[in-house]
Amino acid sequence: MPVQSRNTRQKEAIRAAFVEADRPLSHDEVLSAAQATVEGISIATVYRNVNLLVEEAWLVPVELPGSPARYEVAGKEHHHHFKCNDCGKLFELQGCDVQVKPRLPRGFRITGHEFFLYGLCAACGA
Numbered sequence: 001m002p003v004q005s006r007n008t009r010q011k012e013a014i015r016a017a018f019v020e021a022d023r024p025l026s027h028d029e030v031l032s033a034a035q036a037t038v039e040g041i042s043i044a045t046v047y048r049n050v051n052l053l054v055e056e057a058w059l060v061p062v063e064l065p066g067s068p069a070r071y072e073v074a075g076k077e078h079h080h081h082f083k084c085n086d087c088g089k090l091f092e093l094q095g096c097d098v099q100v101k102p103r104l105p106r107g108f109r110i111t112g113h114e115f116f117l118y119g120l121c122a123a124c125g126a
């Protein structure tokens with residue numbers, strides 16, 4: 001088995017953090033998760049690797065107004081997110097069964113939608 005460089009181990013730990021969490025993560029959340037596997041990993045390293053993974057199209061940013069940037073693994077089907085107002089975590093909702101019927105001006109046509117839900121997660125609402 002080839003010996004992995006520190007850089008490779010850091011990048012692998014960051015990818016593993018996203019796969020294991022299975023929800024969008026902020027840089028700080030990635031840092032906490034990666035610290036468990038790679039001792040002394042820094043926030044600068046997390047930023048650098050997240051940027052690399054976005055360039056490689058392995059991660060995509062999840063835009064959320066008024067919140068720090070979060071990222072999730074690319075290539076998922078259309079879905080939405082739920083933000084817990086208490087712990088601040090962002091969760092992924094499966095699929096989309098949302099029926100939005102806005103009143104559109106004449107001649108307008110909807111080609112997609114984007115929104116997120118918020119409230120309390122199970123842990124915070126208990």
Ligand SMILES: [Zn+2]
Nearest residue numbers: 084087121124
């Ligand atoms: Zn919560």
Ligand SMILES: [Zn+2]
Nearest residue numbers: 078079096098
């Ligand atoms: Zn949808």
